[in-house]
Amino acid sequence: MAGVIVVFPKTEDARNIRNLLVRNGYTVAAVCTSGAQALSAADRLTGGVVVCGYKYPDMLYEELYENLPRSFGMLLLASGRALGEGVAEGVVSLAMPLKVHELLASLDMVLAQLERQRKKKRAMPAQRSEKEKKVIDEAKALLMERNHMTEEDAHRYLQKTSMDSGTNLVETAQMLLALMDR
Numbered sequence: 278m279a280g281v282i283v284v285f286p287k288t289e290d291a292r293n294i295r296n297l298l299v300r301n302g303y304t305v306a307a308v309c310t311s312g313a314q315a316l317s318a319a320d321r322l323t324g325g326v327v328v329c330g331y332k333y334p335d336m337l338y339e340e341l342y343e344n345l346p347r348s349f350g351m352l353l354l355a356s357g358r359a360l361g362e363g364v365a366e367g368v369v370s371l372a373m374p375l376k377v378h379e380l381l382a383s384l385d386m387v388l389a390q391l392e393r394q395r396k397k398k399r400a401m402p403a404q405r406s407e408k409e410k411k412v413i414d415e416a417k418a419l420l421m422e423r424n425h426m427t428e429e430d431a432h433r434y435l436q437k438t439s440m441d442s443g444t445n446l447v448e449t450a451q452m453l454l455a456l457m458d459r
Contacts, residue, residue, distance in 0.1 A: 279322060279323055279324045279325040279348075280304050280305065280306030280307075280322055280325045281298060281303050281304065281305045281306060281325055281326050281327075281328060281384070282305075282306055282307045282308075282309060282315050282318050282319060282322075282325060282326070282327045282328070282329075282349075283295045283298070283305055283307070283308045283309065283327075283328050283329070284309045284310070284311075284312070284314070284315040284327055284328070284329035284330065284333065284341070285310065285329065285330040285333075286310055286311075286330060286332065286333050286334060287310070288308075288310055290330070291308045291309065291310060292308060294328060294354075295308050297377065297380070298328070298384070301377075301381055303384065306318060306321075306322055306325065310333065310334070311333050311334050311335045311336075312333045312335050312336035312340060312341040312344075313335055313336075315327060315329070315333075315341055315345075316341065316344055316345070319345055319346055319349055320346075323348060324346070324348030324349060324391060324395070325348075325349055325350075325391075326349065326350045326351065326352055326384060326387050326388060326391070327341065327342075327345060327349055327350070327351045327352070328352045328354065328380075328384065329341065329351065329352070329353060329354065330353075330354055330355060331353065331355040331356070331359045338351070338353050338355075338365070338368070339365045342365055342367070342368055343365075348391070348395070349391075350367075350369070350387040350388070350390060350391050351367070351368045351369065351387075352368075352369050352370070352371065352380075352383055352384055352387050353368050353369065353370040353371070354370075354371050354373055354375060354380075355370065355371075355372070355373060356372065356373050357372045357373075360372055369383055369386065369387050371383055405447070409447045412447055412450045412451055412454070413435065413446060413447060413450045415450070415454060416431075416435060416449075416450035416451075416453045416454055417431040417432055417435065417450075418431075419453070419454065419457055420434060420435075420453070423457065435449055435450055435453070438453070
């Protein structure tokens with residue numbers, strides 16, 4: 278489950294940001310006052326955005342960002358002075374005091390960036406191990422031998438069967454080998 282995690286050292290500040298986000302249609306998964314709480318909350322989610330302040334009782338935002346899963350983005354809300362010292366690469370920042378529309382637009386931007394990264398990652402072809410490649414090649418060889426298919430036809434058959442059955446290509450090849458008793 279993806280969501281927004283709000284992290285500020287003062288509970289009141291964190292709740293105010295959460296309420297603002299909820300009123301504007303965002304799902305806030307957790308409100309935290311320390312980096313450790315935020316990391317724990319992030320472990321329960323598949324991805325999302327951490328909206329946070331600069332410093333917490335146990336760490337700075339940079340340490341939190343370094344330890345977050347890569348499926349998380351960060352929107353840092355801090356004073357102009359703190360932001361003037363530089364912001365970690367990959368962290369989107371807004372100077373306080375903030376305007377609501379700037380916060381919402383920035384959050385939308387970070388969420389859209391995470392969605393693009395997720396889609397790009399899913400579009401990449403799966404990297405198969407040598408063992409998995411060998412299973413697929415054995416299944417294709419069996420189809421070529423017993424059913425007089427070309428390699429291309431055998432591969433297409435495995436792909437179609439895989440999609441029709443809702444299993445991945447390796448599992449389909451393994452099932453085929455088991456059914457045909459090698």
